[in-house]
Amino acid sequence: MKGPYPSIKEVAARAGVSFQTASKFLNGGQVRVSAGTAQRISSAASELGYSPNSIARSLVQRASSTIGIVAGDLTDLALSGFVVGAERAARLVGHAVLVGTLAGNGEDGSEVVNMLIERRVAGIIAAAPQLEDDMAVAELLRRHVSTVSLHHIPGGGVPTVGSNHREVGQLATEHLLAQGHRYVGTVTGPFRRLVVRSRLRGYEEALRGASLDPVDEMVVEGDWTPSGAASATQLLLERHPEVTAIFVHSDVMAMGVYSAVASTGRRIPDDVAIVSCDDVPFAPYMTPSLSSVHIPFAETGARAVEVLVKRMGGEDVSAEASLLPVELMVRASCGGAPRLAQPAVRGSSKVTEEVP
Numbered sequence: 559m560k561g562p563y564p565s566i567k568e569v570a571a572r573a574g575v576s577f578q579t580a581s582k583f584l585n586g587g588q589v590r591v592s593a594g595t596a597q598r599i600s601s602a603a604s605e606l607g608y609s610p611n612s613i614a615r616s617l618v619q620r621a622s623s624t625i626g627i628v629a630g631d632l633t634d635l636a637l638s639g640f641v642v643g644a645e646r647a648a649r650l651v652g653h654a655v656l657v658g659t660l661a662g663n664g665e666d667g668s669e670v671v672n673m674l675i676e677r678r679v680a681g682i683i684a685a686a687p688q689l690e691d692d693m694a695v696a697e698l699l700r701r702h703v704s705t706v707s708l709h710h711i712p713g714g715g716v717p718t719v720g721s722n723h724r725e726v727g728q729l730a731t732e733h734l735l736a737q738g739h740r741y742v743g744t745v746t747g748p749f750r751r752l753v754v755r756s757r758l759r760g761y762e763e764a765l766r767g768a769s770l771d772p773v774d775e776m777v778v779e780g781d782w783t784p785s786g787a788a789s790a791t792q793l794l795l796e797r798h799p800e801v802t803a804i805f806v807h808s809d810v811m812a813m814g815v816y817s818a819v820a821s822t823g824r825r826i827p828d829d830v831a832i833v834s835c836d837d838v839p840f841a842p843y844m845t846p847s848l849s850s851v852h853i854p855f856a857e858t859g860a861r862a863v864e865v866l867v868k869r870m871g872g873e874d875v876s877a878e879a880s881l882l883p884v885e886l887m888v889r890a891s892c893g894g895a896p897r898l899a900q901p902a903v904r905g906s907s908k909v910t911e912e913v914p
Contacts, residue, residue: 564606564607564608565608566580566581566584566608568606568608569584569599569602569603569606570599570602572602572605572606573595573598573601573602574598575591575598575599579591579595579599580599583596583599584599584603584608623652623653623654623680624653624654624655624656624677624678624679624680625644625648625653625654625655625656625679625680625681625682625683625863625866626655626656626657626658626674626675626677626679626681626682626683627641627644627645627655627656627658627682627683627684627685628658628660628667628670628671628674628682628683628684628685628686628695629641629657629658629659629660629686630659630664630686630687630688631659631660631662632659634782634810635809635810635836635838636808636836636838636855637685639838639855639856639859640708640855640856640858640859640862641657641685641859642856642859643855643856643858643860644685644859644862645859646856646860647860647863647864648863651863651867653680653863653867656674656677656679658670658671658673660686660688660689663688664686664689664692667686667688667689667692667694667695668692668694668695671695671698671699672698674703675698675702675703679703680703680704680870681703681704681705681706681866681867681869681870682699682703682705682706682866683705683706683708683859683862683866684699684705684706684707684708684711684716685707685708685709685862686708687751687752687753689707689709689711690709690710690711690712690751690752691712692712693712693713696711696712696713696716697713699711699716700713700716704866704869704870705866705869706718706719706862706866706869707719708720708858708862709752709753710752717865717869717876717879717880718879718880719858719861719862719865719879719880719882720879720880720881720882721853721854721858721881721882721883722756722881722884723753723756723757723760724756724759724760724763725760725884726756726757726760726835726851726853726884727744727756727757727758727759727760727763727764727805727835728760728761728763728764729760729851729884729886730761730805730833730834730835730851730886731744731760731764731765731805732764732768733833733886733888733892733894734803734805734831734833734892735765735768735770736894737803737831737892737893737894739802739803739831740768740770740802741776741798741800741802741803742765742770742776742801742802742803742804742805743776743777743778743794743798743801743803743804744758744761744777744778744804744805744806744807745778745780745787745790745791745805745807745811745815746758746777746778746779746780746790747779747780747781747807747808747811748779748780748781748782749779754807757807757835761777761805773798775797775798776794776797776801778790778791778793778794778797780811780814782807782810782811783810783811783814784810784811784813784814785814786811786814787806787810787811787812787813787814787815788815788817788818789814789818790814791804791814791815791818792818792821792822795818795819795822795824801830802829802830802831803830803831803832803833803892804819804830804831804832804833805833805834806832806833806834806835807834807835808834808835809835809837809838809840809841809850810836810838811834812832812834812841812844812848812850812891813844815834816832816844819832826846826891827846827890827891827892827893828893831893831894832848832849832891832892833849833850833851833886833891834848834849834850834851834891835850835851835853836850836851836852836855837850837851837852837853837885837887838850841887842887842889844891846889846891847891848889848891849886849888849889849890849894850886850887850889851884851886851887852884852885852886852887853884854882854883854884857882858882861880861882865880
């Protein structure tokens, strides 16, 4: 049965040349042909509707045009935003993307990375926090392929691209303090994640900057889910009913925080002000609209591709982190949104106050 795509053999037969000549010509290999022969091959390919086979082209050129992405849970809106940004940027510079997703705890990290390496990807972008302590995966990445990571890779030697998450925590907490709050709690992601510890340091630095001592009991661990955040918020408010503001480590968790605050009879922002982070698309449509630190996930994906392409091309790329600025989107949930929107710039971050 004839295949769905015209083959190089069919193109070669119509053009009256050998298969090897047609293959090298169409797939970018080193072959010398006359202008007449080149025209016959091109015309035959056009008449048959032939499209180049990227796998065959890679074999001829001995260079892959595919970038691999090792990703965590793609139902995570933040992570999926990163992957979409990376795929679009890769496509613009002529690269396809092959994504391998990990199990929940990342125990199959080596399996997924080996799958990408066996398919001869030109480089890999790691977008999986589950791998930040996985030495076996780190060695695979360093030994076999050019790599850029969204998260820490143990042992170093791999450039990272992301944002300053200490600044995320500091920016959110400073804004709540600026609204006059002195009892500011926080509902975090899992403590084992470096991003959580970085945001927590920023939170603590902001408190100390306001001459307030951080209180351990005002820090409650969540699990990135609304239900986990609701339980954490209930515990926080039971321990410290005087809390009037909460910094939440993700917009998804903020949904659970809203629910838990309402279940105690408190109102947002009148009784409890909320600032979250990520600024996913649903944040402005929550009731009240959610103030959140915008993390540029799509732009981070594009930057990761830019750095990886340089590495694949043999450029000397520093292993130091490439940090993209963050921006606090002030909405109704923190009680601080004025009638006019006036962005204020501080360092590499920005505060934008949206019209309610």
